[in-house]
Amino acid sequence: MKAQIRNMTQADTDRVGEILYESFNAGAAKHGYARKMQRVETGKSWAWSMLHYGSNELLIAEVENRIAGICCLNPRGNLGGVGPVVVNPYFQGYRIGSQLMDALLKRAENLQSLRLIQEAFNPASFSLFYSFNFLPVASLLDLFLDGGAGQRLDPCSNVTELTAKDLDAVHTYDSPRSKSDRRKDLAYYVKWGKVFVYRDQSQIRGFLACLPGSGSVQLGPLLAEGEEEAGCLFQHASAVFKERDCQTRVMARDYLLVKTLMGFGFKVYCLDNLMVRGAWRPGQHIEAFGIFPEGV
Ligand SMILES: CC(C)(COP(=O)(O)OP(=O)(O)OC[C@H]1O[C@@H](n2cnc3c(N)ncnc32)[C@H](O)[C@@H]1OP(=O)(O)O)[C@@H](O)C(=O)NCCC(=O)NCCS
Known part of the structure; x- marks a missing residue:
């Protein structure tokens, strides 16, 4: 499925927040984990914070005028932070995540290193990132x-x-x-x-x-x-x-x-x-x- 890649705008914030909420919670439920976000407002605050931080690259993948996915890149000197890379559950498995990663890596060509955090229970995101040459270098505990x-x-x-x-x-x-x-x-x-x-x-x-x-x-x-x-x-x-x-x-x-x-x-x-x-x-x-x- 071919997606159009464009920059995120203020008008996308609520929908991006809903996709973050739906996609992370669906991924957790699929593997028997509790919901990551209790309320859709948490997803919307996340979308709001990426926009108001002034993230360098905030990319939207669009299919037939619907938001299919989003990813974000923030360079800090020679090191770039990547994430979230999220695809609307309805569009998962159609290479939208791969197209977002392709677009993001083109914009990160002058950075020496990129890093991201991936939930270890999720083989889909691990395989996606590993296929783009991201290697696991440390285990983290997600604590609440x-x-x-x-x-x-x-x-x-x-x-x-x-x-x-x-x-x-x-x-x-x-x-x-x-x-x-x-x-x-x-x-x-x-x-x-x-x-x-x-x-x-x-x-x-x-x-x-x-x-x-x-x-x-x-x-x-x-x-x-x-x-x-x-x-x-x-x-x-x-x-x-x-x-x-x-x-x-x-x-x-x-x-x-x-x-x-x-x-x-x-x-x-x-x-x-x-x-x-x-x-x-x-x-x-x-x-x-x-x-x-x-x-x-
Ligand atoms: C991870 C995620 C972004 C993948 O998006 P996607 O558009 O479905 O992925 P693609 O169709 O582009 O697949 C790319 C590669 O990912 C891997 N992959 C995707 N779905 C997979 C699955 N269900 N199981 C195992 N590997 C999978 C495969 O290696 C695949 O490559 P292949 O088709 O050549 O085998 C999506 O599942 C998602 O949004 N998950 C919830 C949010 C999340 O956990 N994000 C990552 C942390 S920031």
């Missing part, structure tokens, strides 16, 4: 916290909230460690959410961005020196957003951090693959990922 059932936690004394005037300091901390230029992301999270910074005396040792959506609060990106700093940042965020549902994705290798989060009441939703096309590989720092705008 039911705000009503979570522990009451105290804020952490080493953690403060970032203001726009401190953006440069956090950006200087982040870019050599993440090997990614996330200045625009930090500004976006400060504007629409909160960024918490862990300092030892005046030295930055980690940060966590939090973005409230219509359903849950997305926790991530996070980058921290060690599991202790990362644990404090999550504790602080859980204390600030008390009684709100939260969601994050941490590396399964960071066992002590995962245990700490489970102690706070986080539970595993599913296992994810961090997949990379190109040379980028995770460093030794602790990293975690949210979902909005495209999660990586």
Whole structure:
């Protein structure tokens, strides 16, 4: 089935949100997993955040004037974040996903590496990305916290909230460690959410961005020196957003951090693959990922 590829506009936001909601929930149900999004508004907030972030490439695949699929690309220096790549369930299996990936990769030709996060239970998306030379480089745990059932936690004394005037300091901390230029992301999270910074005396040792959506609060990106700093940042965020549902994705290798989060009441939703096309590989720092705008 041949699709027309065009850029997403404001007028597409609601329909794209519905497709995100329908497609991710249908994929989860097919493999016996709980719904990823409880309400269609969560899908619409996701679509809204991709548009308002000013994503570099927001592509729509259209068939007979209907939106058949969508994908998104955000370059950060030499590293690009890809996702979501989503096809309306009605059009799945007709190579719409492949046409979106072809179009997206043409627009990513000058980037050294691309990365994305794929739900490990979903063979369709794994096969699609693997066929475009994305290799799994790390396992992530997709964790959620039911705000009503979570522990009451105290804020952490080493953690403060970032203001726009401190953006440069956090950006200087982040870019050599993440090997990614996330200045625009930090500004976006400060504007629409909160960024918490862990300092030892005046030295930055980690940060966590939090973005409230219509359903849950997305926790991530996070980058921290060690599991202790990362644990404090999550504790602080859980204390600030008390009684709100939260969601994050941490590396399964960071066992002590995962245990700490489970102690706070986080539970595993599913296992994810961090997949990379190109040379980028995770460093030794602790990293975690949210979902909005495209999660990586
Ligand atoms: C993953 C997804 C985008 C694939 O879109 P699609 O248009 O159906 O995929 P295509 O028809 O282009 O198939 C491309 C390749 O994907 C793989 N694939 C697609 N459907 C598959 C299935 N049901 N089982 C196994 N592999 C499958 C195959 O390798 C296929 O290539 P082939 O036809 O040469 O064998 C779609 O299933 C989807 O939207 N899923 C829910 C959202 C999601 O999980 N997105 C990915 C994370 S961001």
